[in-house]
């Protein structure tokens with residue numbers, strides 16, 4: 196034991212630079228979407244930096260992911276940059292750790308289990324139909340903000356039981372709140388963090404109104420809020436109002452921000468690859484399913500499934516995940532010191548040429564059973580993370596993506612408008628800089 200400790204202490208730290216005093220390399224990270232790429236080229240797949248006020252080690256690849264996911268609570272616990280932590284709140288599942296996290300996660304999972312998901316399909320279909328008809332009426336549109344309203348309406352209806360979510364004050368506040376999530380945590384009125392903090396206070400007031408209204412209803416229902424309202428801990432106590440508010444805030448955020456990015460990427464990539472669109476339509480014509488859609492019908496859309504997987508590989512809505520090192524450990528011959536942050540990388544793993552053939556190509560056939568490139572190395576395909584902190588809403592997200600894609604390709608055509616910037620802005624989640632401007636019509 197003593198020897199092992201001595202050995203670890205004598206190991207070198209990974210290469211890299213801490214940048215400027217205090218702010219480290221945070222500005223470069225926020226401004227440059229190739230931040231990790233450039234450093235990886237310079238230093239290799241394990242490097243150190245200083246971001247969001249903390250020394251941080253970046254590790255990349257399938258083996259790195261396995262190292263992180265299989266050592267949760269042993270070497271690592273989930274953490275977030277200070278700005279994100281404060282804005283999510285101390286009661287949020289995303290910031291909970293250890294056995295408290297496990298028991299809260301179990302409770303919240305009830306809203307995402309297969310039976311609950313099957314019940315969500317009719318509402319997902321209803322909202323999809325409503326928005327597709329709206330977009331048809333608009334003719335030309337900037338799609339990203341519209342997709343955001345669409346996913347927010349579904350999340351607020353299915354997770355907290357409110358209607359017209361995207362038209363509420365809450366939805367407007369979300370935008371400024373999101374803009375401060377990954378920022379330097381200086382709480383001044385004009386900083387993005389300061390503005391986001393003010394939004395958090397206002398959002399919690401709005402969520403409190405929803406919670407109090409629901410508490411007065413006779414039947415609490417089986418959506419996430421209904422389950423949280425009925426939940427009791429080991430001593431029989433119900434969740435405090437403060438905890439309920441933070442958990443709802445997390446679900447509304449996680450339930451629409453990443454999904455909006457994924458849907459926008461689907462629309463973009465499929466528009467750029469008409470041959471893929473033709474094959475999705477061939478499959479739809481062959482299956483010829485009528486609505487209502489069911490889990491069983493959706494399962495048979497295997498080519499569409501490949502396309503959606505490839506969308507999440509090529510443009511991962513989440514770039515990676517932060518952990519705090521709680522015990523000094525070793526990775527690839529380097530010391531990983533206690534108290535530092537460590538980050539695994541999703542997008543960069545998906546670009547690894549030792550896992551994927553021509554990783555830059557949009558090629559849904561890489562997931563066909565005869566190629567199954569994602570099965571070559573475990574933890575080589577991780578859009579939803581992995582281990583104890585794998586995305587709680589993974590199946591909800593996959594379901595909504597499939598219903599959206601099915602109903603869109605069957606009946607509608609869309610075309611990218613010229614003279615727009617399609618380069619991706621990555622914070623908080625990737626989306627085209629000009630918001631994806633399209634011409635939209637009935638087929």
Ligand code: HEM
Pocket residue numbers: 273288289290300445446449450451453454457511512513515516517577578579580581583584585586587588589591592
């Ligand atoms: C966590 C991705 C949609 C709820 C995560 C993590 C990833 C992820 C990578 C793990 C982060 C880490 O390791 O620290 C995605 C993607 C989505 C998506 C790519 C859409 C395409 C959703 C939806 C919901 C949701 C729709 C809820 C309705 C959560 C929650 C966590 C989480 C609650 C925290 C889990 C925990 O800490 O135990 N997501 N997510 N996500 N996601 Fe998602």
